[in-house]
Amino acid sequence: MARPRGAQTRADVVRAALADLYPDVQCALQHRNAFELLGATILSAQCTDERVNMVTPVLFERYPTPSDLAAADPDELETIIKSTGFFRAKAKSLLGMAATLEANFGGEVPTDLDDLVTLPGVGRKTGNVVRSVAFGLPGLPVDTHVGRLSRRLKLTNETDPVKVELELNPMVPPDERGRFSLRLIEHGRQVCDARKPRCADCVLAEMCPSAGTVTPAPRTAKAATTKRARTTPAASAHKKPKAPRR
Numbered sequence: 112m113a114r115p116r117g118a119q120t121r122a123d124v125v126r127a128a129l130a131d132l133y134p135d136v137q138c139a140l141q142h143r144n145a146f147e148l149l150g151a152t153i154l155s156a157q158c159t160d161e162r163v164n165m166v167t168p169v170l171f172e173r174y175p176t177p178s179d180l181a182a183a184d185p186d187e188l189e190t191i192i193k194s195t196g197f198f199r200a201k202a203k204s205l206l207g208m209a210a211t212l213e214a215n216f217g218g219e220v221p222t223d224l225d226d227l228v229t230l231p232g233v234g235r236k237t238g239n240v241v242r243s244v245a246f247g248l249p250g251l252p253v254d255t256h257v258g259r260l261s262r263r264l265k266l267t268n269e270t271d272p273v274k275v276e277l278e279l280n281p282m283v284p285p286d287e288r289g290r291f292s293l294r295l296i297e298h299g300r301q302v303c304d305a306r307k308p309r310c311a312d313c314v315l316a317e318m319c320p321s322a323g324t325v326t327p328a329p330r331t332a333k334a335a336t337t338k339r340a341r342t343t344p345a346a347s348a349h350k351k352p353k354a355p356r357r
């Protein structure tokens with residue numbers, strides 16, 4: 112395959128190839144409605160989806176509605192979500208999110224991104240997850256995988272997630288944006304690893320401008336810390352909490 116020159120052409124080729132490779136891609140966070148997905152996505156900051164999926168059934172059994180969650184006892188809530196790490200900040204976000212849903216949105220999760228990002232603990236990434244997964248609306252969440260792959264594939268040179276999102280949006284049909292993000296995430300996890308991309312096994316290698324050029328980066332102290340937080344989320348519970356905003 113000749114290497115496509117323009118970013119739009121590359122985006123089209125990548126989108127088609129990843130759709131073939133991961134046809135049934137789905138959000139890994141278990142949920143029964145938009146409220147539960149919103150809560151699960153807040154909890155997933157610096158935590159594995161598997162761990163979040165162990166916690167959310169208990170959380171939403173105890174607090175099934177925004178009204179229940181808004182009235183939760185903070186100590187009890189912290190205990191339930193403790194194993195996801197950063198539990199004090201996350202409890203504060205969950206309480207604030209639920210209270211804001213009650214106060215400003217009639218207890219319903221709003222669909223507009225401008226409204227979603229007014230909820231405590233909710234940034235554009237979480238807002239776009241909720242829009243695309245729970246509501247089937249256009250939304251392209253940019254996490255670390257989406258940002259890294261987009262740069263390696265030279266769809267963008269931006270490093271700021273919001274700028275990446277705004278640059279990718281016009282390259283992807285609105286109803287495909289959520290699935291495109293999920294497929295990039297899947298490919299980032301399975302093949303295009305941050306430190307050691309497996310270009311020899313990658314279906315995108317023939318058209319990827321970075322194929323074979325990424326040298327394994329030495330692990331920095333920060334990366335090691337992040338990795339530990341991801342793989343042993345309980346350990347991060349003892350660090351100074353910073354407000355997770357996804």
Ligand code: SF4
Pocket residue numbers: 260263264302303304308309310313314315316317319320321322323325
């Ligand atoms: S060819 Fe290599 S750098 Fe390019 S997307 Fe595939 S794994 Fe990543």
